[in-house]
Amino acid sequence: MLALLLILLGCGHKPKPVQKVVDLNIGSDGDLIAFRPDTLTCPTGALVRLTFHHAGRFVSARHNWVLTHPNQVEALSKEFLDNDGVLSKDDPRVIAATPMCDKGETVMTQFIAPPPGDYPFLCSTHPEDMRGILHVTK
Amino acid sequence: MKPARIAAVLTAIGVALLMASTMAAQLKSPDDAKTGLKLLVQVSNDFKRQITAKNFARIPHENMEYQEAADALRSAIKDEPANFKAKVETRLKASVAAYQKVSDMSANTPDVDKLMAEHGRAVAAMNAVFELFPADLRPDPNAPPRRPGGAPQN
Numbered sequence: 001m002l003a004l005l006l007i008l009l010g011c012g013h014k015p016k017p018v019q020k021v022v023d024l025n026i027g028s029d030g031d032l033i034a035f036r037p038d039t040l041t042c043p044t045g046a047l048v049r050l051t052f053h054h055a056g057r058f059v060s061a062r063h064n065w066v067l068t069h070p071n072q073v074e075a076l077s078k079e080f081l082d083n084d085g086v087l088s089k090d091d092p093r094v095i096a097a098t099p100m101c102d103k104g105e106t107v108m109t110q111f112i113a114p115p116p117g118d119y120p121f122l123c124s125t126h127p128e129d130m131r132g133i134l135h136v137t138k
Numbered sequence: 139m140k141p142a143r144i145a146a147v148l149t150a151i152g153v154a155l156l157m158a159s160t161m162a163a164q165l166k167s168p169d170d171a172k173t174g175l176k177l178l179v180q181v182s183n184d185f186k187r188q189i190t191a192k193n194f195a196r197i198p199h200e201n202m203e204y205q206e207a208a209d210a211l212r213s214a215i216k217d218e219p220a221n222f223k224a225k226v227e228t229r230l231k232a233s234v235a236a237y238q239k240v241s242d243m244s245a246n247t248p249d250v251d252k253l254m255a256e257h258g259r260a261v262a263a264m265n266a267v268f269e270l271f272p273a274d275l276r277p278d279p280n281a282p283p284r285r286p287g288g289a290p291q292n
Contacts, residue, residue, distance in 0.1 A: 030173065031173065031177055031207075031210060032173065032176060032177065032180065033180045033184075038286040039286050057210075058177070058206045058207065058209055058210035058213070059177060059181070059203050059206045059207055059210065060202065060203060060206055061203055081187060081191050082191055082193075084193055084196055126184070128187070129180065129183075131286065132286050133286045
């Protein structure tokens with residue numbers, strides 16, 4: 001009887017798929033206006049916890065990390081140049097973004113990795129120079 | 139002039155040129171110097187972008203960053219011989235003053251053409267700083283932004 005009960009309970013209770021968690025670290029290339037590294041990789045569907053460190057020592061340029069969809073980076077870049085890097089809330093072109101970061105600081109964001117593909121990321125205050133690619137794998 | 143004297147003068151000039159090039163090639167922190175020079179170009183290019191985009195209010199901030207980049211270069215050459223540092227400082231001060239002028243103009247005369255002309259003069263002052271450093275440390279002011287993997291991102 002007990003065995004039957006356990007079987008019944010077991011059948012009706014599917015184990016939850018475990019959410020894969022990926023930690024990614026990226027920073028500025030010292031004071032230079034560039035990401036280091038400028039390519040990142042994660043699997044699709046993973047919970048990505050991204051940490052950005054502003055490794056500058058001299059120049060007070062602020063940076064952030066903004067992930068966008070393929071084919072959106074140029075339009076977004078132009079807009080950032082025109083509006084001084086202001087990131088509007090709930091912009092559908094933005095998949096994820098960290099807060100703005102001063103030199104020596106570290107900021108974080110997390111997001112679910114999108115479908116497989118190459119997704120550009122950029123700094124909204126240096127959108128032409130500071131770019132990279134997130135490779136999302138199957 | 140006697141041939142011996144001419145030879146002596148030419149030798150002296152040759153030795154002086156050799157010493158200058160050797161000193162430049164033997165910077166104690168060439169990577170830091172290269173970074174400092176690259177920072178100046180990056181900020182200068184940002185100046186230009188803000189002028190073109192008519193973000194005049196942003197230009198004083200770029201000017202502050204130029205001064206910080208100049209400090210980065212000073213820090214990079216702090217252990218170099220005094221005469222080299224003095225030469226760099228003279229030209230660096232002139233370039234900082236030139237970018238300050240662009241910044242001041244952006245508040246008083248927010249005119250893209252006039253600001254671009256003044257920016258051009260500031261770039262010339264910056265290039266005068268670069269001339270004091272070995273060619274392999276000087277950044278290319280016209281180099282396109284680096285793209286990861288060399289591929290276009292759009």
